[in-house]
Amino acid sequence: MHAVKLQPQTSSPAKPHRLMIGIDDLSLVFDTNDGPVHALSHINLDIHQGDFVSFIGPSGCGKTTLLRVIADLEQQTSGTIHVGGTSPQDARMNRLYGYVFQAPALFPWRTIASNCALPMEISAQPKSHRQAQIDKYLKMVGLQDFKHKFPWQLSGGMQQRASIARALCLEPELLLMDEPFGALDEITRDHLNMELLKIWKATGKTLVFVTHSIPEAVLLSTHIVVMSPRPGRIIKVIESPLPRDKTLGLRDSEAFHALAAEIRQALASDHQID
Amino acid sequence: MKPQLKSLTQTQGFAVLTLVLGILVIWYIAALLMNGNQMINMLERTGQSWTYTQVLQGAYSIQRPPLPVPHQVAMELYQSVLNQAVTSRRSLVYHSMITLESTLLGFALGSLLGILIAVGIVHNRTLDASLMPWVIASQTVPILAIAPIVVVVLGSMNLTGVLPKAMISMYLSFFPVVIGMVKGLRSSDKLHSELMMTYNASRQQFFWKLRWFSAQPYLFASLKIAISAALVGAIVAELPTGAQGGLGARLLSGSYYGQTVQIWAALVMSALLGWALITLVGMAERLVLRRRGLTR
Ligand SMILES: Nc1ncnc2c1ncn2[C@@H]1O[C@H](COP(=O)(O)OP(=O)(O)OP(=O)(O)O)[C@@H](O)[C@H]1O
Ligand SMILES: [Mg+2]
Numbered sequence: 039m040h041a042v043k044l045q046p047q048t049s050s051p052a053k054p055h056r057l058m059i060g061i062d063d064l065s066l067v068f069d070t071n072d073g074p075v076h077a078l079s080h081i082n083l084d085i086h087q088g089d090f091v092s093f094i095g096p097s098g099c100g101k102t103t104l105l106r107v108i109a110d111l112e113q114q115t116s117g118t119i120h121v122g123g124t125s126p127q128d129a130r131m132n133r134l135y136g137y138v139f140q141a142p143a144l145f146p147w148r149t150i151a152s153n154c155a156l157p158m159e160i161s162a163q164p165k166s167h168r169q170a171q172i173d174k175y176l177k178m179v180g181l182q183d184f185k186h187k188f189p190w191q192l193s194g195g196m197q198q199r200a201s202i203a204r205a206l207c208l209e210p211e212l213l214l215m216d217e218p219f220g221a222l223d224e225i226t227r228d229h230l231n232m233e234l235l236k237i238w239k240a241t242g243k244t245l246v247f248v249t250h251s252i253p254e255a256v257l258l259s260t261h262i263v264v265m266s267p268r269p270g271r272i273i274k275v276i277e278s279p280l281p282r283d284k285t286l287g288l289r290d291s292e293a294f295h296a297l298a299a300e301i302r303q304a305l306a307s308d309h310q311i312d
Numbered sequence: 313m314k315p316q317l318k319s320l321t322q323t324q325g326f327a328v329l330t331l332v333l334g335i336l337v338i339w340y341i342a343a344l345l346m347n348g349n350q351m352i353n354m355l356e357r358t359g360q361s362w363t364y365t366q367v368l369q370g371a372y373s374i375q376r377p378p379l380p381v382p383h384q385v386a387m388e389l390y391q392s393v394l395n396q397a398v399t400s401r402r403s404l405v406y407h408s409m410i411t412l413e414s415t416l417l418g419f420a421l422g423s424l425l426g427i428l429i430a431v432g433i434v435h436n437r438t439l440d441a442s443l444m445p446w447v448i449a450s451q452t453v454p455i456l457a458i459a460p461i462v463v464v465v466l467g468s469m470n471l472t473g474v475l476p477k478a479m480i481s482m483y484l485s486f487f488p489v490v491i492g493m494v495k496g497l498r499s500s501d502k503l504h505s506e507l508m509m510t511y512n513a514s515r516q517q518f519f520w521k522l523r524w525f526s527a528q529p530y531l532f533a534s535l536k537i538a539i540s541a542a543l544v545g546a547i548v549a550e551l552p553t554g555a556q557g558g559l560g561a562r563l564l565s566g567s568y569y570g571q572t573v574q575i576w577a578a579l580v581m582s583a584l585l586g587w588a589l590i591t592l593v594g595m596a597e598r599l600v601l602r603r604r605g606l607t608r
Contacts, residue, residue: 161511
């Protein structure tokens, strides 16, 4: 996938495997009191429509920062980036993507249902549609009985699930998720992994996903981006040989273990403890 | 947990009771010292011999004592609150209502003005730079100097009665609202703002869906200050207007005629009024914040 050369958006939108995100020699330096922090260094990455891409790497390697650049929440110091054929800013203005933050970021004065309604209120979707979406996705994340509760009445994991439902309600073309399942127990995580796969397969959306879990990355992704810190950079992009049609049982297969081992090796090859 | 809580409220109640008793004792002693002197002077002027029993009795019952004792004030309150028709000039309820009217009007106008100025300040850089110094300067002018000017100017425009007084209340109460609301409107969580950015929310949506709500705890804190400031403003405004009614007029006429008991009764009444108003705002706060899930 990184072999594809970046070019202006000329292909028709209907064509499959259209370039969704194109990043070319992108670097980002934060100026801090302790001097510059090289959060991202010479990133080259192409993500196509319908890809499920995972960012994996040790803490501080720039996964969140890269996701934020795609979402126009952070601006690069050098290099170029295109999202959906436009600048990240235009993509944001067109509400092309949905973003799940590392923290739930629910409004404390809104109930769970009304938190999920927020993005749909802002994009002026009709009330009946909002209700239907909320019911559908709250049920999916197992929170249908907590619709009318306030965030503080839910556990941390439940709040995170609510924030996932909120992003799903919008059904965006591109879903950016920053460690969405980090705070969940194994069983819930398995369940939501499968639900996410189901949505992805059914809709052909593009997913960009940050995780710390190798099995999760293997299970979900079509492409795994292995990153390394100081300076934050991509050390390897692995295209998954696994079929798109995945089941939890896949985790016991040879191919699964081989891919997991490859990722682990890539991570370890670059690992220094300092 | 429960018994501990109970004993806590018990010790708290005990502490308050001790404090009140202490103040009463000091009050009575101070009254004896201050009023006793006057009593002795009076007795000596009669040229007859006098006893300390006479001084003691007189100190707590003379007509216009330098320092009235609590039971005299309580008697005056009882007389002027319960023993008068509420429409009578002698009724403290009548005067309280007049003051309350301009307090509430001034508070409502001041809060509205304060909120509007705060919204302008947080949304407009030029307003932030140009308006804030004036807002602060407005409060450095002594209100006692402003009040007569406002009353006279408005009076010459044929505006009398409740409006000039409400203006003074407004003048005092908009300030804490501006300060609190500016801080509140800027207090939104960074993550919440970024979430709104990912939705490409408009400025209005930012305001009505995020900032307005994050500002609410600050708003209510300001409103509590604003309503007591409005009460002070109303009372101060009643001093120079030559007003016939209101707690301020009552204070003024009391001091004019040396009616110290009457002054103290009006003072206690305005303290009670202030307490009641702040309590009301506090209740509204709890109601609103709880319904919004902002308190548990
Ligand atoms: N706003 C900022 N200002 C200064 N430095 C920052 C800022 N945001 C991130 N950084 C730095 O950039 C680097 C990458 O941070 P980032 O949050 O992208 O890491 P991450 O890979 O998401 O880590 P984690 O897995 O712990 O979430 C870190 O060294 C971090 O300290
Ligand atoms: Mg992160």
